[in-house]
Each structure stands twice: as C-alpha cells, then as structure tokens.
Amino acid sequence: MTTSTDKINWGAPFETIPPDEAKEIDEVGAIGKVLQDKRAQAVKNQEGKLLRGVHAKSHGCVKAEFKINDDIEELYCVGLFAHPGKTHEAWIRFSNAAVLRENDLKKNRDGVRQNGSRGMAIKVLDVAGVILSKDNGQQNQDFLMINTPEFAFANVRDYLRLNKILDLDDLGADPGAYFIPALLAKLGKPEDGEPATKAGKRKALQAIMESNPLINNLTPDDRNGTFSSAGIAAKISGEIVRNPMQVQYFGAAPFLFGDGRVMKFSAAPCPATVQIPFDPITADDPTEDYLRAALRQSMEGEQDLHFDFKVQVRNVDDSGLNIEDATTTWPDEAAKYVPVARVTIKVPQSPFTPEAIAHCEQLAFSPWHALTAHQPLGGINRLRRKVYSESARHRSACGY
Numbered sequence: 151m152t153t154s155t156d157k158i159n160w161g162a163p164f165e166t167i168p169p170d171e172a173k174e175i176d177e178v179g180a181i182g183k184v185l186q187d188k189r190a191q192a193v194k195n196q197e198g199k200l201l202r203g204v205h206a207k208s209h210g211c212v213k214a215e216f217k218i219n220d221d222i223e224e225l226y227c228v229g230l231f232a233h234p235g236k237t238h239e240a241w242i243r244f245s246n247a248a249v250l251r252e253n254d255l256k257k258n259r260d261g262v263r264q265n266g267s268r269g270m271a272i273k274v275l276d277v278a279g280v281i282l283s284k285d286n287g288q289q290n291q292d293f294l295m296i297n298t299p300e301f302a303f304a305n306v307r308d309y310l311r312l313n314k315i316l317d318l319d320d321l322g323a324d325p326g327a328y329f330i331p332a333l334l335a336k337l338g339k340p341e342d343g344e345p346a347t348k349a350g351k352r353k354a355l356q357a358i359m360e361s362n363p364l365i366n367n368l369t370p371d372d373r374n375g376t377f378s379s380a381g382i383a384a385k386i387s388g389e390i391v392r393n394p395m396q397v398q399y400f401g402a403a404p405f406l407f408g409d410g411r412v413m414k415f416s417a418a419p420c421p422a423t424v425q426i427p428f429d430p431i432t433a434d435d436p437t438e439d440y441l442r443a444a445l446r447q448s449m450e451g452e453q454d455l456h457f458d459f460k461v462q463v464r465n466v467d468d469s470g471l472n473i474e475d476a477t478t479t480w481p482d483e484a485a486k487y488v489p490v491a492r493v494t495i496k497v498p499q500s501p502f503t504p505e506a507i508a509h510c511e512q513l514a515f516s517p518w519h520a521l522t523a524h525q526p527l528g529g530i531n532r533l534r535r536k537v538y539s540e541s542a543r544h545r546s547a548c549g550y
Contacts (some may be wrong), residue, residue: 152449154478157210157379159355160215160461161190161525161527162465162526163410163465164404164406164412164471164473165221165291165473165474165527165528166473166474167529167532168305168306168307168529170307171306171307171529171532172264172426174291174306174307174310175238175306175532175533175536175537176536177313177330177534178306178309178313178537179311179536179537179540180318181310181313181314181413182203182313182318182537182540182541183318183540183541183544184322185249185313185316185317185322186200186201186203186438186541186544186545188317188321188322188443188532189201189206189249189250189321189322189323191291191320192327193250193321193323194252194312194320195305196250197300198250199250199327200544200545201279201539201540202516202541202544202545203334203492203537204247204249204250205243205245205248205269205271206246206249206250206251207245207246207248207250207251207254207483208243208244208245208510208511209244209245209394209441209442209444209445210243210244210442210445210446210501210506211241211243211501211506211509211510211513212238212241212242212244212445212449212450212495212501213240213241213492213495213496214239214242214272214276214493214494214495214496214498215237215238215239215240215491215496216238216239216240216272216459216491216493217236217237217238217239217493217494218230218231218234218235218236218490219234219235219489219490219491219492220234220235221234221255221268222234222419222491224489225463226461226463226488226490228405228407228408228411228482228505229279229366229408229521229523229524230274230279230291230307230523231461231491232275232492232520232523238274238275238276238277238419239275239276240272240273240274240275240456240493241272241274241275241513242270242271242273242493242495243269243270243271243273243314243398243510243513244245244269244270244394244395244441244445245268245269245270245516246267246269246272247266247267247268247269247296248266249266249316249322249323249331249425250279250321250323252438252439253362253453254266254436254437254438254439254440255428255440256386257364257435257500258387259262260379262374264387265279265387265390265391266386266387266411267296267298267302267386268296268364268391268394268399268441269295269296269297269399270293270296270297270394270417271286271292271293271294271515272292272293272295272459272493273291273513273515273519273544274290274291274292274293274415275288275289276288276289276290276325277291277521279521279522279523280522281351281510281519281520281522281523282518282519282520282521282522282525283516283518283519283520283535283539284391284519285516285519286514288518288534290519291519291520291521291524292515292516292517292519293319293402293415293417293450293459293517294515294516294517295399295400295401295402295416295417296359296399296400296414297389297391297397297398297399297400298382298385298386298389298400298402299400299402299414299416299479300382300385300401300402300476300477300478300479301382301402301403301476301477302379302382302386302477303375303379303413303473303476303530303531304375304378304379304474304476304477304478304529304530304532305375305474305475305476305528305529305530306529306530306532307375307396307529308372308375308376309353309530309533310324310406311328311364311365311372312325312328314326314364315361315364317364319504321492324372326364327358327362327364328376328384329364329376329379329380330355330358330359330362330365330378330520331365331373331377332376332377332381333355333366333378333380333416334352334355334359334378335353335357335373335377338351342350350408350503352392352547375477378475378477378478379477382477388523389458390425390426390428391425391441391449392395392425392444392455393423393441393443393444393445393447394441394445394531395419395444395448395455395495396419396423397419397423397425398416398417398520399416399417399418400414400415400416401414401415401416401517402414402476403476403517403526403527403528403530404471404473404526404527404528404531405417405517405520405524405525405526405531406522406523406525406526407439407461407463407524407526408523409522411464411465411466412463412464412465412466412471412473412527413461413462413464413524414461414462414480415459415461415462416459416461416462416487417457417458417459417462417489418457418458418460418510419456419457419486420457420458436501442502445501446501448497449497449498449499449500450497450498451497451498452497453497453548454494454495454496454497454512455495455497456491456492456493456494456495457492457493457495458492458493459489459490459491459492459493460487460488460489460490461487461490462486462487462488463488464480473527473528474528474529474532475528476528476531487539488503497548514538514542516538516539517531517534517535517538518531518535518538518539519535
C-alpha cells in the first residue's frame, strides 16, 4: 500500500466528476454568501448576525471523549481507527439542519407542525496523520451527520437549483418551488370526475412551474433528482426526535476508508431509545425550542451518555455504491454497520453559559477536516469543501 498519502488521490477510482461541476460549485458558494447576508437582515431572531448557511440553529455543544474500541478488528484499523484503545477529546454540536433559527416543529402550509432534519457534528481533536484541510491550523477530524441515512439532494446540479430557488425568497429560506414537479407528478394526470380541489391545485402548481424557468423543462435526470429529494423530505417529516441525544445519526455521503475502500458512518445512542410520536390531542405540544430543553435536561442528569460510532465498508469493485448520488443508500445498509469507537458525553455539563454558547457558534465543521484516509467522496462532498469554508470565512470576516 502506498504510504505517501499526501500525494495520491485515493478517491479517483470511486468518483465521476461532471465537466461543469467546478463552475456550479462556484455558483453555489457565491449564492450562499448572498443568502447569509439576506437572512441576517431579514430574519428578526438573527439580530443582524450571519449564521451558518445550514444548521443555523444549535441545540448546544457538549464536550465528549472519542475512544477507539480496544477490540477493533484489524480490517477496520485504518486512519483515525488505526490505534485501538486511543482516546481523543472531542466537541459535539447538535442542531436543526435548517437554514433559519425557527420552531423545532415548524408548521407546514396546512398549519401542521412537522418534524425536521436534525444534525450531530463531532469534532475529534488532535489526530495524527496527514489532514486534507486543517481546522484553523489544528489537526482535527470532523464527522457531520443527520438523522437519516440519505442526504436530501443528490448532487451539485440539484443543490445549485435549490439555492437559486432560495434566492428568490425574501428570507432566502423557502424551497417550496423546488418540489413542485414532484407534487404535480404525485397528483397525476387529470381524470374525469376528480374533485374540483384536486384539479384546482394541479392548475395552480402548473402555472407556477410554467412561470419559473428553474423548474420548467427539467431534464430526466433533474426530474429524478427532484423526485428523490421529495421522497426524502417526506421521510424526514416522519422522523420523530424527542431528544437530540437519543436518536441515530448518519454521515449519508460516502468517504474513503483507506486505499481501495469506501465507508459510510453512523453514531447510534446506547441504549437505543424508541421515539414516541407526539400526541396532538393531549397537552403533548412541544415548545419552539424543545430540543434544546431536552439536551439541557440530559446534561443536568446523573448518567453519562454514550454513542457507538459505527462504519460500514465496501470495496472499490462492489456494486451499488452510487458515489455521485447522495440520496441513495447501499444494499443491506442497516445490517452492515460495525462499531469501531465509543463516544462518551460526561455529565453534568453547562453548555448554555454565554461563554459556552459563544464557543459553540465559533466552531467550524467541515467533512474536509479529515485525514487523507477518510477523504470525502462524491459531488455533495466536493461541494461542501468550498461552500463550508467560504461560509465560515464570510462569518469570520463579519465578526461571527
């Protein structure tokens, strides 16, 4: 195996980079900064502050230990996991994967409160080896996760279209038009005797689509990406989270696992906790910031919290990897995760002091804060390298 990991692109056998992708990534980066500025001025609860382009609302950052398992199999002794028993200090940020600081259960157009995508970002400190992008000069390994095994958008082209649609909104936050082609497809073709409300909804959606060049005349691939995104958005709305420290999180996109192998990763709470649906008939009606309140209660408890950090690993010649489509999962995904480390969050902690909140806001997470052995793969990850760093620099330049 090659040892000069700083000079070889191990990701090359896995990736297929579209010819226009670099230009599209530049466009997303430019629009992203415009959206940050727009939200800072237009959204009252941002108080003029530049927030992260996504995951703007934090539930809190907590200190943790990230220990490589003592009994890790040799197969998994790669990169960060090459030293069984080694313990690293870490920071974890829990968040909503939304672009605004808003109600944890935001109302949809029908007034029904909906679940949203939740995030868990782990920053493992002081790792040994060659780092792809240093973290403010430091050798850190970041693992960014959401509470579904799929990312909501397939590739850079789809994400660019989304951002162009967001830019049309006064708050830079309404993605609704992006999903109209999928909503129309779900309504189907007109039928004799169908309800007038259904016909009227179809007509209204068609009028919006025909007037918007961003969603009219999509290519077949664009339409398929939109349909995939709509399906995942519907799945997200059904993913109940009562406490952000009691659900499983996933890296979603693929990453290298040394030479010739690729991984996906996950953090699962132990023991696992069943998330009971909210009951709208009773007083079971959470407050706007109920996830922060749940995290606070956990951190004021008497028992340390634990996550098993797991990976699933595939070879370069395995089928069904779909490296360039982040909306997909691998065959038998749920059964393939293997524990390789234990995350421990000791209690009590006070993540809500002014100093702790300020530190949490200053942390910058990126999948490219990574060892070369864990290089991020696929278009969404290539996009994140530029967009995340530019977003962090933009916030820093403005004093946030």
